[in-house]
Amino acid sequence: MKTDTKLHSYVRNNLGVVREAILKANPDATKFANQVVDLLVRIIFKSDGTEKFIRPLIDSLLDLDEAAFKNINNFDDLIATLVSKNKEGIKSLIRSLMKDILTDQEFVKEAVKFTFGILNKSYNFTSTGIQMEDVYNFFTRVLVKFNQLNVVEQLLTKFVDLMADNFRILDAQGHFDKEKLQQKFISALRSIKYADYITSSNIREVLSTVLDDGLTKQQIENQLTSTYKYFVANKDKLQNITVAKESAAANNLAAPTENASAEAKQEFLKNLESLLFNILSGLNNSINRSNNNGKEGLTNFLYTVLKDQVKKIDWSSLKQKVIPQKRLQWITTKFIDYPEVRDIIKSVVNDFLAGDRITSTSLGDMLSKTIDRIKENLKNNFTNFLKKALADDEVLTAVVGDIFNYMKLENTDQADKDFAKNLIKQLLPKLVTTPLFQRKLLNRGLTVLSKKAKDFTLAEPTKWITEAIDEITKVFSMGDMAVLAQFIGEDNVINGPNLVKLINLLFGKSKLSDSLLYNALRNLNNDSNLSARTNMRTLNNFVSDAISSAFKSKRGTNNDPDNITVDFDPLATFNTIYRILAKEINKKKLTENGSFKVRAAQPEWKAVYRLNVAVDWIIFEMFGRESLVKDREKGPTLALYSGTRSILWELQEGTNLKFIPGIAAKFSGMATYFTSDWRRREFTNYIRDWYGGFFGLGARYYYYDENNYTPESIIYIIQSSGYNKNETTSRNTQFKYAVDENNKSKRVSKKDYIMMTLKEGGYGRFMKLNRKGGSSVWSGLANHHNPDDFF
Numbered sequence: 001m002k003t004d005t006k007l008h009s010y011v012r013n014n015l016g017v018v019r020e021a022i023l024k025a026n027p028d029a030t031k032f033a034n035q036v037v038d039l040l041v042r043i044i045f046k047s048d049g050t051e052k053f054i055r056p057l058i059d060s061l062l063d064l065d066e067a068a069f070k071n072i073n074n075f076d077d078l079i080a081t082l083v084s085k086n087k088e089g090i091k092s093l094i095r096s097l098m099k100d101i102l103t104d105q106e107f108v109k110e111a112v113k114f115t116f117g118i119l120n121k122s123y124n125f126t127s128t129g130i131q132m133e134d135v136y137n138f139f140t141r142v143l144v145k146f147n148q149l150n151v152v153e154q155l156l157t158k159f160v161d162l163m164a165d166n167f168r169i170l171d172a173q174g175h176f177d178k179e180k181l182q183q184k185f186i187s188a189l190r191s192i193k194y195a196d197y198i199t200s201s202n203i204r205e206v207l208s209t210v211l212d213d214g215l216t217k218q219q220i221e222n223q224l225t226s227t228y229k230y231f232v233a234n235k236d237k238l239q240n241i242t243v244a245k246e247s248a249a250a251n252n253l254a255a256p257t258e259n260a261s262a263e264a265k266q267e268f269l270k271n272l273e274s275l276l277f278n279i280l281s282g283l284n285n286s287i288n289r290s291n292n293n294g295k296e297g298l299t300n301f302l303y304t305v306l307k308d309q310v311k312k313i314d315w316s317s318l319k320q321k322v323i324p325q326k327r328l329q330w331i332t333t334k335f336i337d338y339p340e341v342r343d344i345i346k347s348v349v350n351d352f353l354a355g356d357r358i359t360s361t362s363l364g365d366m367l368s369k370t371i372d373r374i375k376e377n378l379k380n381n382f383t384n385f386l387k388k389a390l391a392d393d394e395v396l397t398a399v400v401g402d403i404f405n406y407m408k409l410e411n412t413d414q415a416d417k418d419f420a421k422n423l424i425k426q427l428l429p430k431l432v433t434t435p436l437f438q439r440k441l442l443n444r445g446l447t448v449l450s451k452k453a454k455d456f457t458l459a460e461p462t463k464w465i466t467e468a469i470d471e472i473t474k475v476f477s478m479g480d481m482a483v484l485a486q487f488i489g490e491d492n493v494i495n496g497p498n499l500v501k502l503i504n505l506l507f508g509k510s511k512l513s514d515s516l517l518y519n520a521l522r523n524l525n526n527d528s529n530l531s532a533r534t535n536m537r538t539l540n541n542f543v544s545d546a547i548s549s550a551f552k553s554k555r556g557t558n559n560d561p562d563n564i565t566v567d568f569d570p571l572a573t574f575n576t577i578y579r580i581l582a583k584e585i586n587k588k589k590l591t592e593n594g595s596f597k598v599r600a601a602q603p604e605w606k607a608v609y610r611l612n613v614a615v616d617w618i619i620f621e622m623f624g625r626e627s628l629v630k631d632r633e634k635g636p637t638l639a640l641y642s643g644t645r646s647i648l649w650e651l652q653e654g655t656n657l658k659f660i661p662g663i664a665a666k667f668s669g670m671a672t673y674f675t676s677d678w679r680r681r682e683f684t685n686y687i688r689d690w691y692g693g694f695f696g697l698g699a700r701y702y703y704y705d706e707n708n709y710t711p712e713s714i715i716y717i718i719q720s721s722g723y724n725k726n727e728t729t730s731r732n733t734q735f736k737y738a739v740d741e742n743n744k745s746k747r748v749s750k751k752d753y754i755m756m757t758l759k760e761g762g763y764g765r766f767m768k769l770n771r772k773g774g775s776s777v778w779s780g781l782a783n784h785h786n787p788d789d790f791f
Contacts, residue, residue, distance in 0.1 A: 540637050
């Protein structure tokens with residue numbers, strides 16, 4: 001039969017229907033149609049697998065004895081018996097077919113081209129703008145490689161073993177039962193332990209083929225990119241096909257049904273974890289270090305995919321109020337074009353795919369060791385990216401306005417925006433080099449991710465990420481903002497001139513009624529749990545460490561070495577701030593002018609007033625307001641306003657600082673740098689009058705009260721602006737003077753008045769509005785009797 005030429009011709013002629021069917025599906029597939037007919041003829045007449053299948057099949061049918069026939073009650077039983085007896089022949093046929101089909105690379109490529117042609121025609125897939133020849137070459141090489149590894153053959157023969165077990169395809173009436181066959185098909189597919197066949201070694205071999213060092217890096221990149229573009233372009237249509245035609249099968253294949261036993265689900269997840277472990281392990285060390293074309297081609301491809309996916313981000317789902325969606329999209333698109341982003345991808349490819357083999361036995365452990373492997377270069381490259389991104393002039397120019405809007409700064413001009421942009425441009429790139437960022441965020445973050453990855457399971461696939469994020473973020477607090485303190489100083493980013501501009505910008509142009517700054521100042525120490533609010537007892541318990549403890553970062557254990565605390569002492573920082581502000585105000589001759597309204601109009605004076613009063617306000621809100629009046633001045637170490645060693649007095653005058661343990665070495669008060677008494681004291685006019693006594697002995701201090709205070713009495717107004725809830729009804733917190741030129745009968749709270757002076761940069765306008773001359777003999781403001789001395 002094998003040599004019968006007439007039979008050959010007869011079979012070839014009858015196979016013409018196959019050829020016609022192929023050409024009907026794709027008129028341009030003449031070459032492939034002829035190849036299929038030749039292949040079928042070769043399989044029928046020359047393949048050992050065909051003979052090994054047909055002869056045993058016939059023999060098994062002829063050899064059925066009486067006992068066998070007694071067990072065959074219907075045609076379904078007969079089919080099941082024949083399949084069971086001939087499964088080895090079926091497997092032999094499959095091996096032969098795989099050998100005949102997948103070893104001929106030219107035929108495989110034509111088959112791939114034909115298949116994609118059918119997909120494009122049948123489902124209206126698009127290939128516009130896609131180099132399909134690259135797609136054909138990619139799939140051809142992968143399929144041929146899988147055949148060489150015997151993966152397809154092994155999977156199919158295992159599938160035959162499972163299908164042959166009690167093979168049934170007919171219903172009780174003897175009709176073909178499609179659902180029964182489908183269920184059998186799905187059950188067989190699910191029962192295969194794919195990790196036994198798709199091994200790490202096979203993955204490594206396939207990727208080695210994809211990145212064949214015999215190809216140029218451009219060929220590799222083109223094949224990968226074209227394949228990606230094809231599937232992305234047709235993603236929605238592929239999903240529609242799955243939903244419309246194969247949803248049931250797809251759902252069954254994806255995971256056990258809801259009714260499946262816990263054991264079945266656990267087994268499914270275990271098998272899937274093994275498969276993912278093989279894939280991840282196979283990717284590791286899959287590229288030869290010397291295969292530069294493969295590494296470059298893959299890096300370029302991954303970079304292309306990343307850029308494409310960034311363009312597809314649904315920005316509307318990102319809940320943030322700082323930067324508008326369109327601007328955020330533009331910024332991200334701009335950032336993604338940085339060569340530093342490509343460097344990040346390149347380092348991962350070199351460290352993991354082309355790096356040394358990682359020895360591991362589980363998916364979680366493999367994830368952990370992968371993070372450890374790429375950590376150092378990832379940190380360095382990410383830092384380089386941030387340095388460039390945070391100093392990008394074009395981006396900063398665009399977002400400064402958005403930041404101003406978010407903070408609710410009003411009436412800003414281009415000079416304000418240029419100042420803020422240049423300050424950010426100098427500050428943020430330096431911030432990413434600090435230990436806080438490098439150790440506490442980057443290094444610790446990756447270390448925590450690595451540790452948590454060891455616990456990865458598919459039963460709870462996101463748990464490790466959630467726990468890692470929680471552990472990374474829980475050690476951060478507002479105290480870490482203190483890292484900015486290291487950039488304050490005469491020869492630093494925030495020097496004297498910049499500090500003056502920054503203070504005046506934030507306080508002078510923040511919207512008084514509703515802004516980030518003023519809302520924060522209004523809501524200090526307002527925990528809903530009243531017992532959690534701080535008071536003078538808190539301050540005295542900690543003395544010099546009180547303010548630090550209010551802002552201190554949370555510490556970890558000795559096993560968490562990168563959980564560092566910012567080296568910040570607020571007293572030392574305030575000392576630096578007062579020193580550089582004093583230099584600014586002292587070098588400005590107009591601040592010495594005899595006219596109050598001339599000197600108080602200077603930006604340096606306004607900056608000192610705003611900072612000084614804001615600090616006094618914060619201290620009162622944090623420690624004074626919640627204290628009962630009787631407890632405010634009794635110490636034992638610090639009082640608030642009028643007692644021995646009052647904190648508000650000492651910050652300004654520093655009279656007794658040298659006697660307060662732990663403070664004198666860090667902070668000496670304003671008086672150290674603002675040496676002129678009247679220039680220092682007129683900012684807040686702490687007391688109305690005083691009698692110095694004999695070298696301080698018998699000195700008397702006359703404080704303001706509700707009857708004699710004026711708009712200049714800033715410290716008195718602050719300390720009488722709020723009280724513990726048990727005393728609010730018996731205390732007057734209303735400011736008794738006018739604040740509005742157009743409505744002089746309008747009154748506000750003392751708290752609101754202080755906020756208004758911070759906005760104004762002083763109290764002068766309110767003095768003139770209420771026709772008040774200066775009253776503080778102690779500060780020297782009483783020398784300005786005429787209300788018109790104020791502005």
